[in-house]
Amino acid sequence: MKYDRQKDVAICAACNWASSANHVTPDVISTFKHKYPVWLTGYKDWKHIKAAAKKHNESSLHKLCLDAKLNYAGKSQVAALVNSKAQENLRRNRVALEAIFI
Ligand SMILES: [Zn+2]
Numbered sequence: 001m002k003y004d005r006q007k008d009v010a011i012c013a014a015c016n017w018a019s020s021a022n023h024v025t026p027d028v029i030s031t032f033k034h035k036y037p038v039w040l041t042g043y044k045d046w047k048h049i050k051a052a053a054k055k056h057n058e059s060s061l062h063k064l065c066l067d068a069k070l071n072y073a074g075k076s077q078v079a080a081l082v083n084s085k086a087q088e089n090l091r092r093n094r095v096a097l098e099a100i101f102i
Pocket of ligand 1: 012062
């Protein structure tokens, strides 16, 4: 959950991220907007937020969005790791070539 200070509402960061960036299928987004629009636009009922958030967190749609976000973050870390390894290989190859031609 994320607090939007300007609107004074709570939103689900994972669901907002997944639906706004199209990281889940359009039918999931459509179902989500129909079933849980409040977690995208903002939840204001502070008296009942604990129970509402628990129910939302246990929903299959939220779990889909959370999985999409975690998978995306995992892929980014793998891409960064591969990129750093490639950079290291490039540096070593340059040093080897300099040793031969200089
Ligand atoms: Zn959610």
